[in-house]
Amino acid sequence: MAAVRPDHADVIVVGLGPGGEETAGRLADAGLEVVGVEERVVGGECAGAGCLPSRILARAAGLLAEGRRIPGHAGTAMVHPEWRQAARAVRAATGGPDAGPAADRLAGRGVRVLRGTGCLTGPDEVTVADADGAETVLRARRAVVLAVGGEPVVPPLPGLAATPYWTSREAMAAAEAPRSLLVLGAGPTGLEVGQAFSRFGTAVTVVEAAPRLLPAEEPEVHELLLKALTEDGLEVHTGVRAVAVGHTPGAGFTVDCDRGERLTAERLLVAVGRRTDLARLGAMALGVDPDASALPVDDRLRVVPPGGGRPGVWALGDATGKGSYAHVARHQADIVVRGVLGRGGPVAAYHAVPRVTFTDPQIGAVGLTEAGARAAGRAVRTGYADRARTARGGHGAGGEGFVKVVADVGAGALVGATTAGPCGAETLGALAVAVHARVPLEVLRQQMWAHPTDQEAVGEALRGVEW
Numbered sequence: 278m279a280a281v282r283p284d285h286a287d288v289i290v291v292g293l294g295p296g297g298e299e300t301a302g303r304l305a306d307a308g309l310e311v312v313g314v315e316e317r318v319v320g321g322e323c324a325g326a327g328c329l330p331s332r333i334l335a336r337a338a339g340l341l342a343e344g345r346r347i348p349g350h351a352g353t354a355m356v357h358p359e360w361r362q363a364a365r366a367v368r369a370a371t372g373g374p375d376a377g378p379a380a381d382r383l384a385g386r387g388v389r390v391l392r393g394t395g396c397l398t399g400p401d402e403v404t405v406a407d408a409d410g411a412e413t414v415l416r417a418r419r420a421v422v423l424a425v426g427g428e429p430v431v432p433p434l435p436g437l438a439a440t441p442y443w444t445s446r447e448a449m450a451a452a453e454a455p456r457s458l459l460v461l462g463a464g465p466t467g468l469e470v471g472q473a474f475s476r477f478g479t480a481v482t483v484v485e486a487a488p489r490l491l492p493a494e495e496p497e498v499h500e501l502l503l504k505a506l507t508e509d510g511l512e513v514h515t516g517v518r519a520v521a522v523g524h525t526p527g528a529g530f531t532v533d534c535d536r537g538e539r540l541t542a543e544r545l546l547v548a549v550g551r552r553t554d555l556a557r558l559g560a561m562a563l564g565v566d567p568d569a570s571a572l573p574v575d576d577r578l579r580v581v582p583p584g585g586g587r588p589g590v591w592a593l594g595d596a597t598g599k600g601s602y603a604h605v606a607r608h609q610a611d612i613v614v615r616g617v618l619g620r621g622g623p624v625a626a627y628h629a630v631p632r633v634t635f636t637d638p639q640i641g642a643v644g645l646t647e648a649g650a651r652a653a654g655r656a657v658r659t660g661y662a663d664r665a666r667t668a669r670g671g672h673g674a675g676g677e678g679f680v681k682v683v684a685d686v687g688a689g690a691l692v693g694a695t696t697a698g699p700c701g702a703e704t705l706g707a708l709a710v711a712v713h714a715r716v717p718l719e720v721l722r723q724q725m726w727a728h729p730t731d732q733e734a735v736g737e738a739l740r741g742v743e744w
């Protein structure tokens with residue numbers, strides 16, 4: 278029988294991704310005794326297999342693409358991709374589970390990091406099982422913070438479970454680029470990873486069940502990405518659902534689709550979303566339905582199950598279902614920290630969550646799409662500017678993009694925007710402020726935009742809004 282150790286702390290933080298790390302560090306800075314429980318990588322999905330490695334791969338893949346654009350613009354260039362160099366950079370940046378820079382950062386701030394899987398065994402009690410099966414029963418004097426993120430969804434496709442398929446985790450850790458890769462799902466993960474491998478020479482095929490790439494974004498995004506990815510050499514199938522998977526060692530994968538096609542590749546990446554396993558977390562101890570898709574929280578991130586919450590239990594990040602982004606987790610962490618310390622301040626606001634898909638062109642977006650705004654009953658007017666018609670758009674290959682703004686003319690303010698292009702991520706900032714602060718349209722229209730920058734397309738899109 279494994280040993281059971283009792284332990285106490287002011288605050289227990291379960292999960293040390295970007296949200297948990299921020300919360301644990303700041304509460305320790307404030308003088309509280311904090312235990313952080315982590316079963317995989319301190320820094321979470323973001324540092325271990327998400328934002329950080331995928332930005333490194335996107336940068337490496339972008340360099341290859343820029344090199345290939347040299348002929349006709351600046352001379353000649355021979356580009357010989359070598360995946361191993363990019364893989365080495367990923368390994369150097371992410372480190373191992375114990376060596377990660379985030380673990381050192383937290384220890385330096387006084388957070389006690391406990392390795393193992395935490396499970397709620399009471400509203401203020403977390404039982405942590407380590408790799409050897411030893412258990413520690415932790416009791417919180419002041420707060421339990423649930424920051425457990427999510428896991429890649431593995432759909433119940435016949436045949437899939439028995440195969441050596443990849444999720445984003447295996448893709449980020451790949452030592453070699455495969456000859457061919459089938460990508461299930463054209464959300465941010467599938468497209469970012471698929472384009473990066475393609476630029477390193479892998480023959481990539483994308484299968485998306487919805488009619489469009491990045492189906493949650495504006496339809497214009499699909500048009501732009503379809504052209505860019507096809508030019509990169511990716512084969513794209515939209516409106517096609519995978520229905521069965523097979524694998525033969527040495528021969529690779531087969532994916533049968535609902536229209537009867539059979540697609541084949543050496544590797545298969547499953548990128549059809551993420552979910553939080555609430556049963557595994559023991560959320561029933563809080564009266565939360567273990568089959569729910571997220572932990573129910575109020576606008577101060579207190580867990581509020583249907584039967585009523587217990588003071589001192591908080592949740593944040595992907596596990597709350599308010600947007601799967603590191604910046605959402607950190608925004609929420611600030612509110613949790615203030616809540617645990619008994620300080621007031623603003624509550625959580627989600628009307629202007631910025632999101633960026635780091636394909637080339639980058640797709641930045643904030644707030645509602647045009648269709649989303651109409652569905653919400655808004656009086657919608659839009660403005661659109663093609664980057665090709667601005668001074669920056671004239672800079673040649675790889676310069677395609679656009680800005681689209683969505684205005685609620687009743688409210689006299691923007692409710693959403695999309696900035697697509699080589700600098701789509703950076704151009705988004707100004708529009709994120711406009712949507713967040715509900716800056717009046719007439720004030721925005723008086724704004725000057727520096728020449729020649731991508732922001733000029735923002736000014737042109739705003740001039741296109743009639744109200």
Ligand SMILES: Cc1cc2nc3c(=O)[nH]c(=O)nc-3n(C[C@H](O)[C@H](O)[C@H](O)COP(=O)(O)OP(=O)(O)OC[C@H]3O[C@@H](n4cnc5c(N)ncnc54)[C@H](O)[C@@H]3O)c2cc1C
Nearest residue numbers: 292294296316321322323327328395426594595601602603
């Ligand atoms: C390929 C990819 C690229 C991405 N790129 C971006 C990007 O560019 N920008 C962006 O904003 N977002 C990006 N994301 C999303 C981002 O990674 C997540 O939104 C973010 O990491 C969520 O933070 P979190 O703190 O909620 O949870 P996570 O980062 O998921 O961390 C949760 C932690 O909790 C641990 N844990 C879970 N259950 C337990 C348990 N029971 N006991 C102990 N520990 C537990 C996990 O091991 C994990 O370390 C990307 C995601 C992927 C997959």
Ligand SMILES: NC(=O)c1ccc[n+]([C@@H]2O[C@H](COP(=O)([O-])OP(=O)(O)OC[C@H]3O[C@@H](n4cnc5c(N)ncnc54)[C@H](O)[C@@H]3O)[C@@H](O)[C@H]2O)c1
Nearest residue numbers: 462463464465466484485486487518519548549550601633
């Ligand atoms: N740059 C970033 O910020 C970034 C990058 C990667 C992931 N993320 C976050 O992580 C979360 C998960 O991203 P994701 O891309 O894995 O999931 P997603 O839910 O965004 O997209 C999954 C796609 O798979 C499709 N799909 C589902 N079942 C299918 C099937 N059987 N066959 C074919 N297609 C199918 C869906 O229609 C959908 O378009 C997102 O919410 C995103 O916010 C963010």
